[in-house]
Amino acid sequence: MTTANASEGSATAARVLVSVRNVTMIYGGGTVALKDANLDIGQGEFVSLIGPSGCGKTTLLRLLADLIEPSSGSISIGGKSPAEARRDRAYGYVFQAPTLMEWRTVLANVLLPLEVMGFPREERQRRAEAMLALVGLEKFADKYPWQLSGGMQQRVSIARALSFDPQLLYMDEPFGALDEITRENLNLELLRLWRETGKTVIFVTHSIPEAVFLSTRIVVMTPRPGKIETVIPVDLPQPRDFETRETARFFEIATEVREALRKGHGYEVEV
Amino acid sequence: MSRFDPEARRMSLADNEVTRWLLFGLVFMTAWEVAATAYDAPFLLPGPSRIFAEFVRAPGLIMINAWITTQEIVLGFLIGSALAMLAALVLLVVPRWLEDFIFRAVITLNSIPFVALASLVVVWLGANTIASKVAIAGLYAFFALVYFAHKEMLSTDPLKEELLTSYNADFGQRVRYLKLPSALPVIFTSLKGAAMAAVNGAIVGELFGAFQGLGFMILDSRYVGNTARVFVAAVLCTLVGWIMLGILAVLERRFVGWHLEMTRQT
Numbered sequence: 001m002t003t004a005n006a007s008e009g010s011a012t013a014a015r016v017l018v019s020v021r022n023v024t025m026i027y028g029g030g031t032v033a034l035k036d037a038n039l040d041i042g043q044g045e046f047v048s049l050i051g052p053s054g055c056g057k058t059t060l061l062r063l064l065a066d067l068i069e070p071s072s073g074s075i076s077i078g079g080k081s082p083a084e085a086r087r088d089r090a091y092g093y094v095f096q097a098p099t100l101m102e103w104r105t106v107l108a109n110v111l112l113p114l115e116v117m118g119f120p121r122e123e124r125q126r127r128a129e130a131m132l133a134l135v136g137l138e139k140f141a142d143k144y145p146w147q148l149s150g151g152m153q154q155r156v157s158i159a160r161a162l163s164f165d166p167q168l169l170y171m172d173e174p175f176g177a178l179d180e181i182t183r184e185n186l187n188l189e190l191l192r193l194w195r196e197t198g199k200t201v202i203f204v205t206h207s208i209p210e211a212v213f214l215s216t217r218i219v220v221m222t223p224r225p226g227k228i229e230t231v232i233p234v235d236l237p238q239p240r241d242f243e244t245r246e247t248a249r250f251f252e253i254a255t256e257v258r259e260a261l262r263k264g265h266g267y268e269v270e271v
Numbered sequence: 272m273s274r275f276d277p278e279a280r281r282m283s284l285a286d287n288e289v290t291r292w293l294l295f296g297l298v299f300m301t302a303w304e305v306a307a308t309a310y311d312a313p314f315l316l317p318g319p320s321r322i323f324a325e326f327v328r329a330p331g332l333i334m335i336n337a338w339i340t341t342q343e344i345v346l347g348f349l350i351g352s353a354l355a356m357l358a359a360l361v362l363l364v365v366p367r368w369l370e371d372f373i374f375r376a377v378i379t380l381n382s383i384p385f386v387a388l389a390s391l392v393v394v395w396l397g398a399n400t401i402a403s404k405v406a407i408a409g410l411y412a413f414f415a416l417v418y419f420a421h422k423e424m425l426s427t428d429p430l431k432e433e434l435l436t437s438y439n440a441d442f443g444q445r446v447r448y449l450k451l452p453s454a455l456p457v458i459f460t461s462l463k464g465a466a467m468a469a470v471n472g473a474i475v476g477e478l479f480g481a482f483q484g485l486g487f488m489i490l491d492s493r494y495v496g497n498t499a500r501v502f503v504a505a506v507l508c509t510l511v512g513w514i515m516l517g518i519l520a521v522l523e524r525r526f527v528g529w530h531l532e533m534t535r536q537t
C-alpha cells in the first residue's frame with residue numbers, strides 16, 4: 001500500500017472531497033507539467049505534495065484552484081467543477097510569497113476577501129478579528145505588512161485565506177522562504193489550526209520533515225513529465241508536537257519518502 | 272520598527288519643509304536684489320522690490336488676469352486628469368488590438384510639437400473665451416498622466432491578480448481593491464507633473480490667442496517694454512503652480528502615506 005500507484009491511493013477519510021482523474025497539463029511552450037495524474041483527497045485530510053522543483057506541484061494546485069485549465073482529464077471538488085468551486089469560494093489559497101496589499105493594514109488585509117465577497121460589515125469585522133487572534137497577531141492589527149517579519153506576514157496570509165471559512169486550504173510552499181526555527185513553529189501552529197477548523201489542507205513543500213510532520217498522506221511527485229509517483233500514508237498519532245519529530249516512526253516514514261523521491265529520480269534517468 | 276503615525280509625520284515634515292523654503296526664498300531674493308541693483312538695468316533685470324512695486328501699481332488689473340489664468344489652469348488640470356484616468360481605465364478593458372491602436376494614436380499625438388497643437392486649438396475654439404486655453408491646459412495634463420496611470424494599473428503583481436481571481440472578484444473590484452491603490456503612488460507623482468504641464472499649457476494657449484490672462488499680460492507688457500510686469504506674470508504663474516503642488520502633496524500624504532513611509536523604511 002505504501003508504494004501503491006496514485007489511483008489506488010484512495011482517501012482514508014469518509015467522504016472524497018477532491019478527485020483528480022487522468023489530468024494532464026501541457027503549457028503553451030509544450031512543457032508537460034503534469035502527466036495523467038490521479039488522486040483522491042478525503043474531507044478533513046492534510047495532504048502534502050512533495051517533489052523536486054518543476055515536477056508540477058504548483059501546476060496541480062493552480063488546476064484545483066481554477067487558475068488554469070487542464071489540457072485533458074477532469075477534476076471534481078465536492079462534486080463540482082473547479083470553476084464552480086471557485087465561484088462558491090470553496091478554497092483559500094496561500095501563495096509562496098505572502099502577497100499582502102502594502103496599502104492595507106494587517107486587519108484590512110484579512111478583511112479583503114470578506115469585502116470582495118460582500119459579507120455584512122459587522123460580520124466582516126468579527127471574522128477578521130477572530131482570524132487574527134487565531135494566528136496570534138491581534139496586537140499587530142494596525143501595522144502595515146512591511147512592518148512585520150516574513151513569518152508574521154505569512155500568518156496574516158493564512159488568516160486571510162481562512163477568514164471566509166472555505167472548505168479547502170491550498171498552500172504552496174508557504175514557509176519555504178523562512179528560517180528553520182520559524183518554520184517549525186509555524187508548522188505546529190498550522191497543525192493546531194487544522195485540528196481546530198477541520199479544514200481539508202493541500203500543502204506543497206519540498207521539505208521531507210515538514211511533509212511527514214504535517215500530513216495524513218504524502219503525495220510524492222517526479223519531474224519531466226510531472227507525475228504522481230507514490231502516495232505514502234502517515235500514521236503518526238495526533239496531536240503531534242515537537243517530540244513527534246524524534247520518534248522512530250517519524251524517521252521510518254521520512255526514509256520511505258526519501259526513497260520514493262530517489263526512485264522517482266531513477267525513473268527519470270532510465271527514460 | 273517605527274510606528275506608522277501619518278499625523279505626526281505630516282506635522283514634522285511640513286515644519287521642516289516650510290522652514291527650508293522660507294530660508295531658501297530669503298537667500299534667493301536677497302541675492303537677486305543685490306545682483307539687480309549692481310547690474311543696474313531694470314529694463315533687462317528688475318529686482319524683487321521693483322517687481323513688487325509694479326504689482327502694487329495695478330493690483331486689481333493684475334489679479335483679474337491672474338484669476339482668469341488660474342481658472343484655465345485648474346479647469347484644464349481637473350478635466351485633463353479626469354479624462355486621463357478614464358482613458359487609462361478604458362484601455363484596460365478594450366480588446367488587445369484596440370488598446371494597441373489607441374496607444375499608437377496617443378503616442379503619435381504626443382509627438383506632435385505641443386505648440387503646433389495649441390495654435391490649432393485656438394483656431395478651433397477661438398481666442399475670446401477661456402475654452403481654448405482650458406482645452407490646451409487639459410491636453411498637456413492629459414498626456415502627462417495617461418501613460419503612467421495606464422502602465423501602472425496594467426502591470427500589477429500577477430499573484431495579487433490571482434488572489435482576486437480566487438475570490439471571484441469582478442473587474443470593478445479588481446480596480447478598486449488592487450489596480451487603483453497599487454498605482455496611486457505613481458499617479459500622484461504624475462499628477463504633480465500634470466499640474467506643471469497645465470500651467471505651461473494655459474500660458475502657451477494665451478500666447479497664441481487671448482485678450483486676458485497672465486500669458487496675454489506677458490505679450491502685452493513685453494510689447495510696451497514693461498519688463499517688470501512680465502516678471503510679475505511669471506511670478507504669479509509660479510505661485511499658482513506651487514499652490515497646486517502643495518495641495519497635491521497634502522493629498523498624497525493623506526492617500527499614499529503608507530508608500531512614503533514604506534520607501535523611507537526599506
Ligand SMILES: Nc1ncnc2c1ncn2[C@@H]1O[C@H](COP(=O)(O)OP(=O)(O)O)[C@@H](O)[C@H]1O
Binds near residue numbers: 051053
Ligand atoms: N505558465 C507557465 N508556462 C509554461 N511553463 C510553465 C508555466 N508554469 C510552469 N511551467 C513549467 O511547468 C513545469 C512545472 O512547474 P511547476 O508546477 O511550477 O513546478 P513546481 O511547483 O513543482 O516547482 C516546469 O517545468 C515549469 O517550467
Ligand SMILES: [Mg+2]
Binds near residue numbers: 057058059172
Ligand atoms: Mg512551485
